[in-house]
Structures are given as structure tokens and as C-alpha cells.
Amino acid sequence: MKIIMLGAPGAGKGTQAQMIADKYGIPHVSTGDIFRENVKNGTELGMEAKKYMDQGALVPDELTVRILLDRVAQDDCKNGYVLDGFPRTIPQAEVLDKAIKELGDKIDYAIDVEVPDENIIRRMSGRRACLSCGSTFHIEHVPPKKEGICDRCGKELILRDDDKEETVKNRLDVYHKQTQPLIDYYTGQNILKTVDGTADMMDVFTAITEILGE
Ligand code: AP5
Ligand code: MG
Numbered sequence: 001m002k003i004i005m006l007g008a009p010g011a012g013k014g015t016q017a018q019m020i021a022d023k024y025g026i027p028h029v030s031t032g033d034i035f036r037e038n039v040k041n042g043t044e045l046g047m048e049a050k051k052y053m054d055q056g057a058l059v060p061d062e063l064t065v066r067i068l069l070d071r072v073a074q075d076d077c078k079n080g081y082v083l084d085g086f087p088r089t090i091p092q093a094e095v096l097d098k099a100i101k102e103l104g105d106k107i108d109y110a111i112d113v114e115v116p117d118e119n120i121i122r123r124m125s126g127r128r129a130c131l132s133c134g135s136t137f138h139i140e141h142v143p144p145k146k147e148g149i150c151d152r153c154g155k156e157l158i159l160r161d162d163d164k165e166e167t168v169k170n171r172l173d174v175y176h177k178q179t180q181p182l183i184d185y186y187t188g189q190n191i192l193k194t195v196d197g198t199a200d201m202m203d204v205f206t207a208i209t210e211i212l213g214e
């Protein structure tokens with residue numbers, strides 16, 4: 001099963017993608033997580049990506065596409081994957097379509113997690129992220145069992161550099177201009193499904209599993 005998660009920054013793509021990955025036994029592939037891991041490790045890719053991420057801008061398509069295609073070519077992606085944060089522009093979607101078509105395959109669903117902008121700003125300041133395994137928590141809505149520690153892997157949780165209010169506003173702008181057109185793109189392919197992302201996290205997940213099946 002090949003799934004794309006769409007939605008504004010902070011809509012809950014990562015939260016839901018991780019649950020999908022666990023339930024269906026497919027890898028959770030997040031370009032944002034890959035970039036953050038590279039920033040943390042001080043790689044050349046990380047240094048390049050950070051310039052854009054800190055502004056709330058998109059990392060150039062050329063670089064992002066290369067990273068993503070390398071990742072999904074790995075063995076663990078053979079039986080499918082859930083993409084979180086990719087594609088984010090029409091050119092990215094077109095490259096992905098072409099690559100998948102060449103393998104004689106297709107995307108099964110593009111799931112749009114819908115959350116209005118007003119809710120997003122409030123969510124972001126409470127978010128805590130694990131840079132080691134990509135898990136996400138929220139100090140009020142999804143608290144970790146032990147404060148500041150990841151439930152999943154035991155590493156330290158951090159507030160992301162790009163979760164400052166001004167940067168979040170930029171990310172929302174970029175989302176509306178560059179990423180929202182993908183909703184029409186996948187509607188045109190008849191694979192778009194929309195879920196209400198303002199609902200409780202588990203209710204959002206139930207709505208998604210109703211789409212994906214058992
Ligand atoms: P990325 O890491 O993808 O960030 P994003 O799209 O801005 O999305 P977020 O990770 O902020 O939010 P999310 O939807 O995953 O929400 P989450 O589950 O954490 O990208 C970061 C940057 O990398 C980009 O700005 C760009 O620079 C670069 N980049 C990445 N991919 C790229 C690409 N393809 N092309 C170019 N550049 C790229 O949830 C948010 C919070 O809400 C959490 O605290 C969570 O616990 C909580 N929450 C989740 N669900 C609920 C719920 N139902 N109710 C209440 N709280 C909830
Ligand atoms: Mg995320």
C-alpha cells in the first residue's frame with residue numbers, strides 16, 4: 001500500500017503517518033524527519049536544508065526529490081510506504097508519479113488531514129519532537145509518559161526550531177501557495193480522501209483506517 005499524507009504544517013500528518021506505519025507494517029517516510037536528522041548530524045545536506053527550513057521555506061525540489069527517490073528505492077519500501085511531507089509541490093508530485101509508473105505501480109491514496117490555520121498556530125507551540133525516531137507529542141493533547149522523553153525510543157524531546165510563531169505563519173503561507181494545489185491534483189486522479197484533522201487524534205486515525213481497510 002502506497003499512501004501520501006497531505007495537510008498544512010501541524011495538521012497531524014506525522015502523528016497519523018506513524019500510526020498507519022505501525023498498523024500496516026510499512027515504513028513512515030518523512031522528508032522533514034530526514035532533513036532534521038541531517039541537520040542534527042551536521043551533514044552537507046543538513047546544512048543546505050537548514051537554510052530553507054529556518055525560514056519556513058521549502059527546500060528546493062531538485063534536492064528533495066533526490067533524497068526521497070533514494071529512500072523509497074530501499075528494500076523496506078518494497079511493499080509500500082506512507083509518505084509524510086512529500087510531495088509538497090506539483091513538480092514533486094509529477095516526479096513521484098513518473099518514478100512509480102516506471103515500476104508499474106501506483107499511489108493508492110492521498111489523505112488530506114484538514115485543520116484550519118487558527119488551530120495550527122495554537123498546536124505548534126505545544127509540540128515536542130523526537131529527532132531520533134520522528135515521534136511527535138504535544139504537552140497537552142498527546143503528552144509523553146515521562147516529561148521530555150520519547151515514549152517510543154527513550155531519547156530527549158525538543159521544541160523544533162521552525163515552530164516559532166513567525167516561522168509557522170510563513171510555513172502556512174508556503175503551504176497555501178505551493179502545496180494546496182496538490183489537493184486538486186490528486187482529486188483529478190480520484191485518490192484524494194479527506195479527514196477532519198480537528199477531531200481527537202484516535203478519531204482521526206479511525207477515519208483513516210475506514211478508508212484504508214483492515
Ligand atoms: P515537515 O517536517 O514535513 O513539517 P510540516 O509539513 O510543516 O509538518 P509538521 O511536521 O510541522 O506537522 P505534522 O502535520 O506532521 O503534524 P504533527 O503530527 O507533528 O517539514 C519541515 C520543513 O522541511 C519544511 O518547512 C521544509 O522546509 C522542509 N521540507 C520537508 N519536506 C519537504 C518537501 N517535500 N519539499 C521541500 N521542503 C520540504 O502534529 C502537530 C502537533 O499537533 C503535535 O504536537 C501533535 O502531537 C499534535 N496533534 C496531532 N494530532 C492532533 C489532534 N488530532 N488533536 C490535537 N493535537 C494533535
Ligand atoms: Mg511532521
Ligand code: ZN
Nearest residue numbers: 130133150153
Ligand atoms: Zn523517539
